[in-house]
Amino acid sequence: MKKNNPKLNDGCIKIFKLLLLLYQDKADYKSVKDIFKNDFDDEQSTNNIQVVLNKYLNTLKVFGINVKKVNNQYKLLNNLYAMNFSEDDLKSINILSNSIKTFPEENTSSDIKKFIHELKIRMNYEDRNKLNNTNNYDFSFYYANLREQIEQCVEICKENFIIEVLYLKNNKEAKIKCTPKDVIYDTRNVYLKVYDLNSKTNIEIQISRILSITKLPQIASPTELTTTVVYKLKNRLAKTYKVKENEYSDGYDENGNLIVINKNEPFDKLLQRLMRYTYNCEIISPKNLRHKMINLINKTLENYEN
CATH class of the missing domain: 1.10.10 (Arc Repressor Mutant, subunit A)
Incomplete structure (x- = not known):
């Protein structure tokens, strides 16, 4: 041998x-x-x-x-084994490539670029040439009216100064003193996520409703930049619950309850979600949110007392 x-x-x-x-x-x-x-x-x-x-x-x-x-x-330039892409596949990839050129969220754009790169190295030369010669699309009209405001909000989030935001809330002017945290997107709108120093909660302000932002000569403390909520889930829910994107599990306690650590989810959205779990959920900390949950439950019960 x-x-x-x-x-x-x-x-x-x-x-x-x-x-x-x-x-x-x-x-x-x-x-x-x-x-x-x-x-x-x-x-x-x-x-x-x-x-x-x-x-x-x-x-x-x-x-x-x-x-x-x-x-x-x-x-x-290519993979050992090439995948076959149809004309529709190439058109979809091209649309995706062009859309990220004007998409304002940097992290998402970077992730999509990496994904497209992975697709390209799996193309044969013929498909890659077809993709390069496909007509480009112009998506610059998306967020066009908000681009300057979005860029301003992104920069403010990087600087970590405490700010005052004047915005429209229920069609009336409202002002809050807060710490900027992030610019986030949903399917239709873009929001500035902030930590309200008065209510000690995270809120999301639709950027199109912001009238002005004033930067104050104060740097946000680390405790203001991160908001952590700890809650536990009981009974069957403790076994079947799947942690969300902004959460992680801290294991089970001695009674078999699942301990969940939630970071930076707006409190109003979090409370609405946890209310759906009824008696199978209990907020452990912070205390102010625990009391807010109790008040929310009591107000709900008042609707059934008469």
């Missing part, structure tokens, strides 16, 4: 390490060079080092995997 060739095995491991970097989109020149550093001396010229790297890159090419160097980083 033929023995394993240590040199061949070493080369295979290096190829797999290179593939991993390429799939993670982290194949910068230095990282790739470090994988193959045992194949050349540090004193060797750049040309000699490139010869070694090309040898391994050509190995990938033999298997149909093409790599291109862009701005000192190696990019995967």
Whole structure:
């Protein structure tokens, strides 16, 4: 039986390490060079080092995997196995690509770009060329009237100053002193999420209803920037409950109740949701929200006393 060739095995491991970097989109020149550093001396010229790297890159090419160097980083042009995309698929991807160019939420845009990148490396050359030649769409009209306000709110959230917001509430002017936290979106509107220093609750103000924002010469404290609510769920709900995006489980207590940690969900929305769980839910902290929940329950019971 033929023995394993240590040199061949070493080369295979290096190829797999290179593939991993390429799939993670982290194949910068230095990282790739470090994988193959045992194949050349540090004193060797750049040309000699490139010869070694090309040898391994050509190995990938033999298997149909093409790599291109862009701005000192190696990019995967295609996957080992290509997926077939229909004309409708390519049109949908193109619409998605164009929509994120004007979408104001940076984190969501970044996630979608990564997703589109994953799709592109799974395309064959023909489909990729079709995608590049597809007509572009202009979505700049979305949030066009609010763009300056949205950008202002994003910057204010980064600075962490305490602010005063004048806005329309039930068609009447209202003013609150608060800490800006985030700009959030739903299917139709965009909101500035703030921590109201008076009521000590998170609220969401529709940006289109904001009349003015005044930055005060005070920095928000860390306790004002994060709002944590702890509650427990009982009985069958404790076993079947699935934590939400802004939550995590802290395990079960000695009575089998599920302890849930909720961060930064607006209190009014959280209370409305927890009310649906009736006697299977109990807020542990903070105390002010626990008392607010009790008052809400009592007011609900008053409707049935007469």
